[in-house]
Every structure is written in structure tokens, then in C-alpha cells.
Amino acid sequence: MKGVMRFGKKGKLSPRYIGPYRISKRIDNVAYELELLLELATVHPMFHISILKKCMGNYSLIIPTENIGIKDNLFYVEIPIDILDRQVRKLRTTEVKSVKVLWRN
Numbered sequence: 124m125k126g127v128m129r130f131g132k133k134g135k136l137s138p139r140y141i142g143p144y145r146i147s148k149r150i151d152n153v154a155y156e157l158e159l160l161l162e163l164a165t166v167h168p169m170f171h172i173s174i175l176k177k178c179m180g181n182y183s184l185i186i187p188t189e190n191i192g193i194k195d196n197l198f199y200v201e202i203p204i205d206i207l208d209r210q211v212r213k214l215r216t217t218e219v220k221s222v223k224v225l226w227r228n
């Protein structure tokens with residue numbers, strides 16, 4: 124796996140859906156090969172069924188890749204729009220502050 128780029132691996136909030144992409148062939152019961160665009164040529168085209176989402180025909184849920192602005196190294200810039208909520212959780216000896224942010228993209 125050395126040198127293989129994986130799309131969508133950005134830490135804690137990594138699950139992102141882009142597409143839809145056509146399934147070119149079924150590799151196994153749980154693995155599929157997709158027909159990706161040329162801008163995603165560095166991404167390995169085989170995916171496990173658990174990370175695929177069925178396209179139900181609701182095109183408002185589809186995020187086009189050209190609006191996101193994916194760069195050659197498969198990263199994109201997330202821009203914070205608004206802070207929705209702030210919270211402080213008190214543990215026995217520490218306080219953990221958390222902020223809920225509305226992001227663009």
C-alpha cells in the first residue's frame with residue numbers, strides 16, 4: 124500500500140460522499156471496481172461495499188467534484204462559515220471544550 128493515495132482520509136470527520144460513479148465490475152461479494160474521473164486517477168478504483176452509498180436518484184444530495192476544488196494531492200480546503208454551538212464537558216480532573224462548526228464543502 125506504499126504510495127497509494129486514498130480519497131477522503133482526513134481524520135475524525137473523514138466520511139464524505141462524492142459521485143455518483145458507475146460500477147465497472149464486481150470483484151467479490153464485498154468489493155467493487157468503479158469508473159472514476161480522470162481527476163481522481165491517483166485513487167485506487169476498488170472499494171469495499173461498506174464505504175459505498177446507493178444512489179437513489181436524488182441529485183440534490185450529490186456533491187460534484189468540480190465545486191469542491193480537489194487538488195492534485197487529493198486535498199481540498201474547508202472554510203468555516205459559522206460556530207453553531209460551544210460546550211464544556213467536565214471530567215473528574217479536566218475540562219474538555221468542544222465547538223460545533225458549520226463548514227463550507
